[in-house]
Amino acid sequence: MSPLVKNIARFIFFLLVQVFVLHQVPPLHRFVTPYLYYLFILWLPFSMGRGSLMLVAFLFGLSLDYFLYTPGLHAAACVLIAYVRPFLINLLIRQEGSEMTYASPSPTSMGWAPYLTYALVMTLLHHTYLVFLEYLQVRSILYFIGKVLATTGVSMLLIIITELLFYRKERYRTNTA
Amino acid sequence: MRNIFLFIRRFSNFFFFLVLQIVALSFLFRFNKYHEAIFMGVAGEVTGRVSEKYNTVEYYFKLKRTNEALVQENVHLRSLLRQNYQGPDTTRKLIIDSIKVDSLLKVQRFRYYDAKVVNTFVTGLDNYFTIHRGSNQGIPKHTEWGVIGPQGIVGRIVSVGDNFSVVMTALHHQFKVYCMIRKGQDVQTGIVSWDGVDPRFLTLINIPKSLPVAAGDTVLTSNVSDIYPPGIVVGTVSSIVDDKSSNFYTIKIKTATNFSSIQYVYLIEDLQKEEQQKLEDPFKKSQ
Numbered sequence: 001m002s003p004l005v006k007n008i009a010r011f012i013f014f015l016l017v018q019v020f021v022l023h024q025v026p027p028l029h030r031f032v033t034p035y036l037y038y039l040f041i042l043w044l045p046f047s048m049g050r051g052s053l054m055l056v057a058f059l060f061g062l063s064l065d066y067f068l069y070t071p072g073l074h075a076a077a078c079v080l081i082a083y084v085r086p087f088l089i090n091l092l093i094r095q096e097g098s099e100m101t102y103a104s105p106s107p108t109s110m111g112w113a114p115y116l117t118y119a120l121v122m123t124l125l126h127h128t129y130l131v132f133l134e135y136l137q138v139r140s141i142l143y144f145i146g147k148v149l150a151t152t153g154v155s156m157l158l159i160i161i162t163e164l165l166f167y168r169k170e171r172y173r174t175n176t177a
Numbered sequence: 178m179r180n181i182f183l184f185i186r187r188f189s190n191f192f193f194f195l196v197l198q199i200v201a202l203s204f205l206f207r208f209n210k211y212h213e214a215i216f217m218g219v220a221g222e223v224t225g226r227v228s229e230k231y232n233t234v235e236y237y238f239k240l241k242r243t244n245e246a247l248v249q250e251n252v253h254l255r256s257l258l259r260q261n262y263q264g265p266d267t268t269r270k271l272i273i274d275s276i277k278v279d280s281l282l283k284v285q286r287f288r289y290y291d292a293k294v295v296n297t298f299v300t301g302l303d304n305y306f307t308i309h310r311g312s313n314q315g316i317p318k319h320t321e322w323g324v325i326g327p328q329g330i331v332g333r334i335v336s337v338g339d340n341f342s343v344v345m346t347a348l349h350h351q352f353k354v355y356c357m358i359r360k361g362q363d364v365q366t367g368i369v370s371w372d373g374v375d376p377r378f379l380t381l382i383n384i385p386k387s388l389p390v391a392a393g394d395t396v397l398t399s400n401v402s403d404i405y406p407p408g409i410v411v412g413t414v415s416s417i418v419d420d421k422s423s424n425f426y427t428i429k430i431k432t433a434t435n436f437s438s439i440q441y442v443y444l445i446e447d448l449q450k451e452e453q454q455k456l457e458d459p460f461k462k463s464q
Contacts, residue, residue: 020231026437027300030374050190058197065204066220067228068298069305069343072204079197083190133205134302137350 003045003103011060014040019067031143031150036158037064037074038126041082042119043168045104050086057082077130081122092118107163108170119159120152127151212335212345225307225341228296236440243440250327287406290315290444292324295341299348299376299436306332306344308442313339316444323404323445329433330354330411331442333404346436347411348376356381356411357399360388366399369411369430376436379412381428390417396430404447 001009018037025034041057048056061075068074089105092114102109105118127148135144185192207213236243255261296307312318316337324331324344332346345352348371356369358381367383381396394414398405412430420427 016227023298023300024235025300027376033300051193054190054194054197058201061201062204066217067224068301069208070205070301070303071208071217072201072206076198076201076205079194079201083194133202137209137302 007040007044010040010043011063015060015063015067018064023068029150031146032154033147033151034158035127035151035155036162038078038081038122039159039162041078041085042122042159043104043106044085046089046102050083053085054079054082073130073133076133077126080129081126084125085122088118088121102170104168104170106168106170108168115163116156116160120156123152123155123159124148127155212343217336218338221307221336221338221341221343225295225309225338228307229309232293232295239438239440242435242438246327246435246439247441286447286449288446288448290446292342292442292444294440294442297437297439299346302373303350304346304348304376304436305335306346306439306442308342308344308444309340310444311338311340311342316342320446321404322447324442325405325409325445326434326439326442328410328435330398330405330409331434331436331439334444344442347371347379347432347434348436354405354411355399355402356396357407358384358388358390358394358396358414360390360394363388366401367425367428369396377432378415379430379432381414381430382425384426384428386419386424386426390414390426390428392416396428403450405445 014037018035022034022036037060040060041053044053044056057078058075061078062071064074065071093110105115107115110118131144131147131151134147208217290310292308292310294306295309298304306324308324310316316322316334318337320334320337322334324333330347332344332349332352334342335345336343347354347369350371350373353368353370355366357364357366365384365388367381369379369381372380384390392414396411396414398407398409398411400407410433412432415429415431418427418429
């Protein structure tokens with residue numbers, strides 16, 4: 001499968017899982033909303049430019065928003081993490097030229113510790129911004145902190161489970177390929 | 178001038194980021210205020226179709242609970258039939274009310290439509306339903322009809338597409354409805370809203386302490402509620418917060434409707450709303 005087809009399939013898959021599985025889970029607590037959909041943005045290839053990364057993230061977030069009737073909420077958070085992503089990858093990449101030899105961020109291409117740091121920072125950023133926009137309506141500092149931390153915990157758990165279940169075979173790119 | 182262009186080019190990614198953020202936030206705040214968003218009509222049709230497909234599966238698993246709710250409603254309606262009330266002695270006489278239930282529909286105020294719920298979320302702070310009835314099936318655009326379920330109130334319509342409509346549920350920070358608690362002859366009106374904590378409970382305020390409210394009392398929609406007929410169940414009193422500094426109770430209500438399992442709703446058209454609004458408008462402006 002070419003990377004383009006793969007990513008289009010992921011786009012649809014993550015959207016449907018978020019809307020029809022994770023958002024159908026009966027509310028456990030008001031602090032807990034299981035989010036996994038933005039893993040799509042974490043998995044996008046290294047080779048994408050920052051502009052196209054943000055544009056894809058915007059369209060992805062907006063598609064989710066139209067399902068959940070929150071136009072712009074998730075789109076704003078997705079654009080933020082897409083903007084920060086290249087900075088973070090440059091900081092955390094394991095060895096020189098890893099983004100040249102591997103196609104996209106994963107535990108194999110970056111190593112488990114840098115990859116989880118990358119996922120944690122992105123998750124925190126995404127949830128902080130998302131809950132902040134909600135906080136403008138609720139205005140309770142306890143709600144804000146509690147929701148960011150609880151949702152981040154649940155999301156990290158989901159990301160680790162997904163990485164362990166769906167092992168992505170990262171092809172080692174060589175000049176001959 | 179050249180420097181400005183160079184500056185823009187150097188920070189083009191940052192500017193693109195800002196532009197996308199502004200677009201996204203303007204979408205968000207516009208929708209929060211007026212409940213309309215750009216492309217919402219087209220997107221609503223697409224997401225509605227997808228949700229409908231998903232609902233055909235989900236509906237199967239909720240058949241049992243849906244059926245129970247509908248049977249309970251039928252029992253309630255049957256108990257209201259006139260032939261159930263028979264006086265065995267002649268001293269008690271059943272008087273047939275002289276209100277005209279006419280076939281010309283001149284005095285009919287509320288008209289009901291049924292609709293299938295295709296999409297529900299009760300996970301967020303603001304919760305919406307999608308229903309499978311739109312302007313092609315008789316809902317005019319820009320209406321605010323009330324929506325009730327077999328067990329009680331559900332919400333109000335906020336956006337109408339061609340084949341699908343969006344319902345703002347009672348579990349929404351902007352939703353408010355006038356309600357009443359009746360104790361014999363004493364009727365007190367209060368306002369019900371949602372505090373965003375638990376989807377099973379609503380909050381009722383403005384009930385004066387002169388009314389002896391007890392847990393288990395039924396809360397009904399009031400005569401002054403703008404979109405519902407009076408006497409529709411909202412919920413039952415669950416707990417009462419007795420605030421010593423206030424003359425009013427703050428009451429927690431258990432909702433009658435189970436928002437996560439509801440499959441069918443009724444839409445209520447108020448046939449005389451326009452007339453009422455026309456009469457009220459000049460006085461509202463002068464205030």
